[in-house]
Amino acid sequence: MNWKPALEGMTPYKPGRSIEEVTRLYGLKEVVKLASNENPYGCSPSVKEFIATDAIQHEIYPDGYASLLRSKVAAKHDVSEDALLFGNGSDEIIMLIARALLGKGTNTIMATTTFPQYAHNAKIEGAEIKQVQLKDGQHDLEGFARAIDDETSVVWVCNPNNPTGNLIPSDQLLAFIEQVPENILVVLDEAYFEYITADTHVDSVTWLGKFPNIIILRTFSKAYGLASSRVGYAIGQPEVIAHLNKVRSPFNNNSTGLAVAERALADQAFIDQCRQVNHEQRARFTQYAADNNLHVFDSQTNFVLLEVPVDADQAAEKLLQQGFIIRSGNALGTPGYVRVTIGTEQQNSDFFAAFDTLLVVEGSMK
Numbered sequence: 451m452n453w454k455p456a457l458e459g460m461t462p463y464k465p466g467r468s469i470e471e472v473t474r475l476y477g478l479k480e481v482v483k484l485a486s487n488e489n490p491y492g493c494s495p496s497v498k499e500f501i502a503t504d505a506i507q508h509e510i511y512p513d514g515y516a517s518l519l520r521s522k523v524a525a526k527h528d529v530s531e532d533a534l535l536f537g538n539g540s541d542e543i544i545m546l547i548a549r550a551l552l553g554k555g556t557n558t559i560m561a562t563t564t565f566p567q568y569a570h571n572a573k574i575e576g577a578e579i580k581q582v583q584l585k586d587g588q589h590d591l592e593g594f595a596r597a598i599d600d601e602t603s604v605v606w607v608c609n610p611n612n613p614t615g616n617l618i619p620s621d622q623l624l625a626f627i628e629q630v631p632e633n634i635l636v637v638l639d640e641a642y643f644e645y646i647t648a649d650t651h652v653d654s655v656t657w658l659g660k661f662p663n664i665i666i667l668r669t670f671s672k673a674y675g676l677a678s679s680r681v682g683y684a685i686g687q688p689e690v691i692a693h694l695n696k697v698r699s700p701f702n703n704n705s706t707g708l709a710v711a712e713r714a715l716a717d718q719a720f721i722d723q724c725r726q727v728n729h730e731q732r733a734r735f736t737q738y739a740a741d742n743n744l745h746v747f748d749s750q751t752n753f754v755l756l757e758v759p760v761d762a763d764q765a766a767e768k769l770l771q772q773g774f775i776i777r778s779g780n781a782l783g784t785p786g787y788v789r790v791t792i793g794t795e796q797q798n799s800d801f802f803a804a805f806d807t808l809l810v811v812e813g814s815m816k
């Protein structure tokens with residue numbers, strides 16, 4: 451078969467290990483997954499109540515326009531309904547952007563290290579990938595500006611960044627967007643928006659009127675606790691959204707996903723609570739790192755990138771044996787670190803106890 455040459459040497463996305471797999475493999479009673487930045491508190495109780503009613507008509511195709519959810523999200527952000535695009539997770543929207551705008555003869559700019567799906571999809575489309583090294587875990591926006599040329603089609607800004615968790619100060623991001631030519635789409639991937647507690651942060655949705663070439667990605671997978679339902683959305687100028695809609699498959703969100711996202715959105719008190727507890731627990735990680743003389747990146751998310759005193763794969767394996775699934779930095783492009791989702795108070799206490807076993811290197815503490 452004549453596969454696209456870009457697929458040569460590519461590998462499918464490899465997720466971290468599942469709870470079931472680790473439980474079976476290591477014969478453990480309890481396994482805690484702190485690997486994919488899901489919400490350890492689950493989702494709003496109203497979602498669970500709704501699911502128990504089984505009110506979905508499974509034999510009917512989903513609403514391909516996501517009408518009900520669309521009107522609620524539009525009201526929440528004070529944007530028009532045609533400024534929204536819903537995807538099967540924001541993963542799908544990333545794919546749609548690449549599909550609509552990238553190809554041979556174009557290039558696309560992103561940080562390294564950042565969320566890998568930008569490069570993955572750009573590669574499939576045959577675009578040139580320009581990666582700009584992070585500076586202290588932060589996007590180097592001056593480097594981004596220098597990388598832009600006539601062939602640049604899409605710029606990806608992961609804010610806060612995965613895997614470092616760093617948030618770009620709003621004034622710096624705004625100054626960068628002002629420099630980007632209007633024919634280049636700037637994607638602001640804000641998957642962890644709901645976890646931000648920095649009081650200087652400006653909601654980028656307020657910039658949409660001024661910059662027709664930005665698109666903002668949000669998701670129900672993280673703070674809303676609905677990763678399994680696969681609902682993400684984009685907010686952009688109606689003209690941008692209309693183009694992306696052309697490459698979207700007709701029923702890309704299922705009925706259950708749309709319905710639970712609507713319930714989850716309505717319960718902002720749950721989100722506020724999760725943001726607050728996550729903030730408190732994040733401080734414990736900062737303290738733990740300081741107490742043990744380990745570097746941790748300054749995170750505004752529900753995960754931290756934490757230095758390990760041994761090889762990151764070894765650290766991940768040792769933590770796995772103690773019932774904690776985390777991500778080794780070796781796989782994420784950040785050797786010497788592990789990415790850990792911030793769990794509940796108890797999970798974090800147990801995690802620190804497990805991590806303590808890594809600190810004893812040949813009888814001495816790091």
Ligand SMILES: Cc1ncc(COP(=O)(O)O)c(C=O)c1O
Nearest residue numbers: 539540541565612641669671682
């Ligand atoms: C920065 C970032 N963007 C997008 C996604 C994809 O999220 P989803 O497809 O579940 O909405 C993730 C998931 O980990 C992420 O970390």
